[in-house]
Amino acid sequence: MLLLLLLTNAFVLLPWAGADEIIGGCVAKPHSRPYMAYLEIQTGSQTSRCGGFLIRPDTVLSAAHCVDKEGAVRVTVILGAHNIRGQEQSQQEIPVGRWVIHPEYSSAGTKNDIVLLKLKQRAMINKNVQCICIAKENERVEEGAECSVSGWGRISTRWDMTSDVLREVEMMVQNEQICEQVFHNYQCQSMICVGDEYSKKATYKGDSGGPLVCNKKAHGIVSHARKRNLFPEAFTRISHFEPWIHKQLRRFALQDTPGSPFSE
Structure with a gap:
């Protein structure tokens, strides 16, 4: 019975429910984590948020459940931020052109919870925006x-x-x-x-x-x-997903090559 109660209380860290603080943590030193990405996710009239991180100047890695929504979804990535509501000159706001959710992702049990987000333009790499x-x-x-x-x-x-x-x-x-x-x-x-x-x-x-x-x-x-x-x-x-990640990154590169059968 105890195990059943634990299982029914399982939850995904859903962005639309609001974003609670890092529990037991502290404020980070400004721009000490230049790979961090803030995801603003627009679904109809509703806006939610998630985190992510830059692994290539044009690619952010995040959780699949952040963008796994019904209807039209628009995602904007903000890089180089400390105060997400501040007018920081370090910030780069870049729309996401497309994303790839792992083909075996399942919201039931939150299996294979990973997505690659391809930015519409490459981020400018500097001291406040870097890949990890x-x-x-x-x-x-x-x-x-x-x-x-x-x-x-x-x-x-x-x-x-x-x-x-x-x-x-x-x-x-x-x-x-x-x-x-x-x-x-x-x-x-x-x-x-x-x-x-x-x-x-x-x-x-x-x-x-x-x-x-x-x-x-x-x-x-x-x-x-x-x-x-x-x-x-x-x-x-x-x-576990590193081979799949690199396969998708190669596809992204081919899609950016004019005349490629994968190009848009």
Whole structure:
């Protein structure tokens, strides 16, 4: 019965529900995470937000559930931001031209929760806007590793007030068995178990799509947790999807080549 209650309380870090703060974290040093992307997602008259990160001057990596919506969806990426509502000269606002959701993504159990967003124009790389390396296929972050997560969001889980500045938190990678016990659809190969209840540190709604950074490399993507108990969380394991990511990046490059059968 307890396990059933835990499973029914599972939730995706849904952007339309509002973006709660990085739990137990602090305000990040301005522009200390130049790879961070703020996603503004327009669906009809509704606007939601998510996180993401720049892996190539024309490509942002994020969570599939951020853009998996009914109807016409428009996505705008803001790079180089600290205060997302401020008039910062460092900011670059770029519309997304197209995106590719993993073909085996499933909202049921939030499996293969990954999407590549192709920007309509290349970002200008400078001290405030930079790419981050992603984990390779054979790289696995181990239990006990201290990693960091960042995102924009509400300043409280109780008040509907959003934080305009980027926040960050240190989180520890957990033993896979912990997540297997609380998530019915947890998959060790494609997910990472992160966060423990003793530290009281977590991401929450709206932080979806942000990177789990370990040793200056993106190893995970904020994906889903439980509704009433934030610890632990299941992150998308980037190394498992690295071959697929590079295949899509090659397709993006071909689509940009005039006369290519893949060009638009």
